[in-house]
Amino acid sequence: MRSIYVLLVLSAVNALAQPAQHPIPRIVEKDGRHALLVDGQPFLILGAQVNNSSAWPAELPKVWPAVEYMHCNTVAMPVYWEQFEPQPGRFDYSVLDALLSGAREHHVHLVLLWFGTWKNGSAHYIPEWMKLQPERYPRMLDARGQPVDSPSPFAEETLKADIHAFSALMHHLKQTDAQRTVLMVQVENEAGTWGAVRDYSSAAQKAFAAPVPVDLLNALHKPAGQATWSAAFGDDAGEFFHAWFVAHYIEQVAAAGKSIYPLPLYANAALRDPLNPGRPPSYESGGPTDNVIPIWRAAAPSLDFVAPDIYMGDSPRYLKVLDLYARPDNALFVPETGNSANFARYFFAALGHGAIGFSPFGMDYSRYSNAPLGASRINEELLAPFALNYVLAGPLDREIARLNFEGRLQAVSEEKDGPEQALSAGDWRVSVKYGLTQFGPADHPKGNPEPIGGALVAQLSDNEFLVAGIHCRVDFQTVGDASANKRQFLRVEEGSFENGVFHPLRIWNGDQTDWGLNFTSVPQLLRVKLSTY
Numbered sequence: 001m002r003s004i005y006v007l008l009v010l011s012a013v014n015a016l017a018q019p020a021q022h023p024i025p026r027i028v029e030k031d032g033r034h035a036l037l038v039d040g041q042p043f044l045i046l047g048a049q050v051n052n053s054s055a056w057p058a059e060l061p062k063v064w065p066a067v068e069y070m071h072c073n074t075v076a077m078p079v080y081w082e083q084f085e086p087q088p089g090r091f092d093y094s095v096l097d098a099l100l101s102g103a104r105e106h107h108v109h110l111v112l113l114w115f116g117t118w119k120n121g122s123a124h125y126i127p128e129w130m131k132l133q134p135e136r137y138p139r140m141l142d143a144r145g146q147p148v149d150s151p152s153p154f155a156e157e158t159l160k161a162d163i164h165a166f167s168a169l170m171h172h173l174k175q176t177d178a179q180r181t182v183l184m185v186q187v188e189n190e191a192g193t194w195g196a197v198r199d200y201s202s203a204a205q206k207a208f209a210a211p212v213p214v215d216l217l218n219a220l221h222k223p224a225g226q227a228t229w230s231a232a233f234g235d236d237a238g239e240f241f242h243a244w245f246v247a248h249y250i251e252q253v254a255a256a257g258k259s260i261y262p263l264p265l266y267a268n269a270a271l272r273d274p275l276n277p278g279r280p281p282s283y284e285s286g287g288p289t290d291n292v293i294p295i296w297r298a299a300a301p302s303l304d305f306v307a308p309d310i311y312m313g314d315s316p317r318y319l320k321v322l323d324l325y326a327r328p329d330n331a332l333f334v335p336e337t338g339n340s341a342n343f344a345r346y347f348f349a350a351l352g353h354g355a356i357g358f359s360p361f362g363m364d365y366s367r368y369s370n371a372p373l374g375a376s377r378i379n380e381e382l383l384a385p386f387a388l389n390y391v392l393a394g395p396l397d398r399e400i401a402r403l404n405f406e407g408r409l410q411a412v413s414e415e416k417d418g419p420e421q422a423l424s425a426g427d428w429r430v431s432v433k434y435g436l437t438q439f440g441p442a443d444h445p446k447g448n449p450e451p452i453g454g455a456l457v458a459q460l461s462d463n464e465f466l467v468a469g470i471h472c473r474v475d476f477q478t479v480g481d482a483s484a485n486k487r488q489f490l491r492v493e494e495g496s497f498e499n500g501v502f503h504p505l506r507i508w509n510g511d512q513t514d515w516g517l518n519f520t521s522v523p524q525l526l527r528v529k530l531s532t533y
């Protein structure tokens, strides 16, 4: 009897001493919607990506204050191949370990960016010992046989070396990250080629003359046959060929890493103009641009999704990109976006498209600015609208991710010259208006002086909603006879979420609800119960 008692006590003590088991993060899909599961539950990445040369221990003190100020829950940081493998086969984990421990100290997760064979279409991050052997680790050749500053996807030795290094990275994470600080890994960065459509090396030429792989024809619902690339795809042949072989290369790197440690993996895209795309090489050829997403999905099944780096600031283009990448076969994640104030509101549009996360680029105090792509100076004033998004969403990040996965969340961002938006939610029509005073009717919204507003509305049950917003007014109307709106606020509670439970702080009524629900730059979350009279 006594020994059983001792055993029970010992196992209880043991259970306390063991760190809790954290399942490996993963992407799940249901009914065409996606979630990133962290600790088994949907998680929303409130992210920031650091500047390219900021993921060094010496620079991290300029990263963490910006991350803290923004209230991020995740930071995206590069891992540099040149640093990681200074000599062939000799790996230096010191910088990676500093990223992991720094992230843990600051209570944030990481998305790691493998700056390997490709970085913005070039191979500038391959180690010095590779750069000095261009015959062994070749660049692409253009149609005249001249080298292009872009790695060849047919470079077998480069591929072998990348697989080896990426495998070492994933192995190290498996060994040292039981707490799952790292949520996902981006494989390469903006792979593809600037300035040429495809490789003309002898290996590439041979492949271009060969029949199109059956897997690709099947994926594109084309009849299987012996068609060459030119016969099958006409003017698109060069670009599709390049996309297939770049993705095929990355698949081999990703598959090797995933077989060691199956974290979610993805590739990011330098976009083409979604409204007037033109033709490559006016945009980066071979990367996962919107027109070749099916090619990438077929060639690289070990990638969980491909993701758009969105630096186009106008809403027609921004929203179109979100439409193009949020697909039943592709989870939407915004891994990079501009860091000027204009971009902050797109956090809401991304949520409205079911995004698993949002991560503006260049968010640190290293004093580097990528203007005109982003802001000319990074300081708290610049970061404030991004911080406001995350202060608002942070306490309910899990709820947002879950409600989105269940298809119960809608969100919009203000469009230039678009002072009014309408959403439909069962028996209710939800209006979002911008540029109104807090007091007074909603007849003629004029929009904010700059489009900075956004709103999210989640339907909890038929007549109950969570509502939050920035610089807007949200209201509900009964569907049907527009002249006779019979909406009645039963109760409007302002509150906050803690551990998944809504805690009301006060009830809004009188001026605070008579004209609708007005949101300013104060982060406020409302639980709204409606009825009709």
Ligand code: DGJ
Binding pocket: 052, 120, 189, 190, 309, 336, 361, 370, 373
């Ligand atoms: C997109 C790239 O993915 C980033 O690494 C960075 O180079 C930006 N462009 C420009 O700042």
